Amino acid sequence: MERNPMRRQLAIMRQSLFDQGHVDEQFVQLEELQDDANPNFVEEVVTLYYRDSARIILNIEQALERKPFDFRKLDAYMHQFKGSSSSIGAKKVKAESTLFREYCKSGNGEGCMRSFQQLKKEYATLRKKLGAYFQLARQAGPVETASRPK
Amino acid sequence: MAHTLPSSDQSSDQDKWDSGGLECKGQLLIKIVMRNRLTALVVDGDTTCWVLEQELLHSYGVQTLGVDNSRDAVDLIASDAEFNLIIIEKILPVLNGLAVTRQICEIGVRCKMLEVTACSRESERQAFLAIGVDVFIERPLDPEHLVPILRELDGQ
Numbered sequence: 244m245e246r247n248p249m250r251r252q253l254a255i256m257r258q259s260l261f262d263q264g265h266v267d268e269q270f271v272q273l274e275e276l277q278d279d280a281n282p283n284f285v286e287e288v289v290t291l292y293y294r295d296s297a298r299i300i301l302n303i304e305q306a307l308e309r310k311p312f313d314f315r316k317l318d319a320y321m322h323q324f325k326g327s328s329s330s331i332g333a334k335k336v337k338a339e340s341t342l343f344r345e346y347c348k349s350g351n352g353e354g355c356m357r358s359f360q361q362l363k364k365e366y367a368t369l370r371k372k373l374g375a376y377f378q379l380a381r382q383a384g385p386v387e388t389a390s391r392p393k
Numbered sequence: 394m395a396h397t398l399p400s401s402d403q404s405s406d407q408d409k410w411d412s413g414g415l416e417c418k419g420q421l422l423i424k425i426v427m428r429n430r431l432t433a434l435v436v437d438g439d440t441t442c443w444v445l446e447q448e449l450l451h452s453y454g455v456q457t458l459g460v461d462n463s464r465d466a467v468d469l470i471a472s473d474a475e476f477n478l479i480i481i482e483k484i485l486p487v488l489n490g491l492a493v494t495r496q497i498c499e500i501g502v503r504c505k506m507l508e509v510t511a512c513s514r515e516s517e518r519q520a521f522l523a524i525g526v527d528v529f530i531e532r533p534l535d536p537e538h539l540v541p542i543l544r545e546l547d548g549q
Contacts, residue, residue: 269533276448284448292441326482326510327441330533 249383256376265369270332286377292331293370299324300363307356317355318347335365423536427454427547433478435459436466436493437509438485446480446509446534453543461485463493470497476504477546480534481526483510483517491520498525505542509534 260266270285277284303320306313325340339362346354433455437443440461447457458474460466463485470479479497483490494506508521508529518529530538 269535272449272533272535273445276445276452281448288441288444291444295440322483322510323439326532327439330439330442330445332533 247383249379253376253379253383256379260372260376264334265365265372266332267334267337268332269329273331286380289331289373289377292327292333296324296327296366300366303359307359312350312352312355314347314350314355318344321347333366333369336362336369339365423540425453425540425544425549427543428549429547431455431477431543431546432475433457433480434466434469434474434476435480436461436463436485436490437480437482438462439482442482442509442532442534449534449536449539453539455543463489463496466493467496467500470500478505478507478542480507480509483508483521491517491524494521494526495524505546507534507538507542 260270273285273288299320303317303324306317306320321340321343325337325344328336328340339358343355343358343362346352346358431454433450435443435446435450435457437446437459438461443459443461447459450457455478458469458476460469466481466485470476481490481494485493490508490510494508497506505528506526508526509532510517510529521529528538528542
């Protein structure tokens with residue numbers, strides 16, 4: 244059986260997403276929902292996530308420009324953002340969302356702003372990494388049914 | 394969730410390289426055989442979560458209908474549409490999850506209701522359980538929580 248170097252690189256890339264803590268088990272669940280009927284499911288869901296969450300990020304940014312902070316509103320936005328982030332297994336983003344909500348609860352504006360900056364960084368990093376991963380996956384071609392090596 | 398992540402054991406590395414790591418299929422998705430065709434209503438304002446929840450249900454052969462706001466949800470239920478399971482998110486456009494759940498219960502719906510939310514506080518959890526939600530779980534919806542419910546609805 245031919246050892247496909249692209250597939251190998253893909254596997255390494257994928258593993259590093261887990262090792263570096265960017266994604267968690269939920270990401271594996273997305274992969275499990277992908278099949279012949281839905282061959283690009285993971286990429287589609289992630290694309291959907293980035294499209295929809297962009298709006299929430301903007302809402303939060305705008306809310307952080309209005310003083311005094313409306314912590315309840317900020318918390319509500321982040322609640323939703325955390326929900327979708329956890330649905331795609333975005334581990335670091337989710338952790339930062341939790342932190343943000345803690346700051347909201349304690350009315351810590353400075354903390355919110357710092358946490359949000361960090362969150363945006365993680366969010367952007369994940370997007371880049373997943374983008375590269377999906378691109379390679381497309382190049383590597385569809386997964387064949389695995390057969391035991393001889 | 395104590396799931397082992399792939400690639401922690403060296404012996405199957407070869408397979409993983411060849412299939413790009415997607416060979417862990419079937420590891421998390423608990424396999425069950427459903428006897429009946431169940432129907433579920435998914436009420437979730439967040440598209441990503443909505444898509445995922447429906448896909449997860451589909452993979453178990455559940456027929457689903459999805460709405461992204463409370464008004465449509467209440468209208469559907471009030472129009473006598475029947476579902477075995479209703480999955481509701483806490484924060485929804487129009488009415489919040491708690492209010493719409495209360496309305497649904499008042500209409501007299503007696504099916505399994507599952508509340509999904511990003512963060513739960515004990516007070517919220519109690520509030521939902523008090524108005525008739527059967528199960529309250531934190532996002533994301535996963536097979537571990539879903540499968541026992543499906544089994545129960547299927548009469549297994």
